[in-house]
Amino acid sequence: MKKKKEGITTLFTDIGGVLLTNGWDRSARKKAIRIFGLDAEETEDRHHLTFDTYEVGKLSLDEYLERVVFYEKRKFTKRQFRNFMFEQSKAFPEMINMVKILKKEFNLKVAVVSNEGLELNDYRIKTFKLGEFVDFFICSGFVHFRKPDKDIFRVALNTAQVDPSQVVYIEDRPMFVQVAQSLGIHAIHHEDHAKTHQALRRMLTQKFSIKRQNPRRGRG
Secondary structure, eight states: OOOOOSSSSEEEEEEETTBBOSSHHHHHHHHHHHHHTTOOHHHHHHHHHHHHHHHHTSSSSHHHHHTTTTTTTTOOOOHHHHHHHHHHHOOOOHHHHHHHHHHHHHHHHHEEOOOOOOHHHHHHHHHTTGGGGGGGGEHHHHHSSSTTTTHHHHHHHHHHHHHHHGGGESSSSSHHHHHHTTOOOEEEOOOHHHHHHHHHHHHHHHHHHHHHHHHOOOOO
8 A cells, every 4th residue: 555645745825815916806896996987886786696606607707797897888898897807916926936935845736726717817827927836726717616615625635636634725714724624634824924934834844854753664
């Protein structure tokens, strides 16, 4: 029987709130409402009735916008509004660099587990070159369920072919941290770069201390 590799071998991370700003959150919508002259209450009501369906890949971004913004004639185009949405995404360079450095130093497999619609997710991956250091993406728009559904984590575990005990997950939302932990995944509630870096490095270093204490037996 093959012996299971000890310690952390795989890093799961969210995108919004960890590597990048949130893709389309309340503050971005508030800004859009002001700039495009939308009715705040109507826009938020329509968003909350529609966004979950978009985020699990059952609506395209155009369909989402038709329901939330373009249900009546506007003085601006759908392309203009889409471009505005995309432009709200900004990187957290210190977090991206941290993941790149630790991936190389500890030979980690890195996966994203995120709630994002397809078009927004695709834009963010390409624009910020996340594919240069992320091995695979488990996006709600592709797998058709979203956090806090445990199945999105199960898909990530099966894709990575790892045991939950070999994974640490970085997430800015406490509920999602708790869901991951309920599956046996180590999880860090991300509040800022310094705290997350310290916690993650501590977990990863434990991996190597375990190996030194339990060296493999030589052949023969």
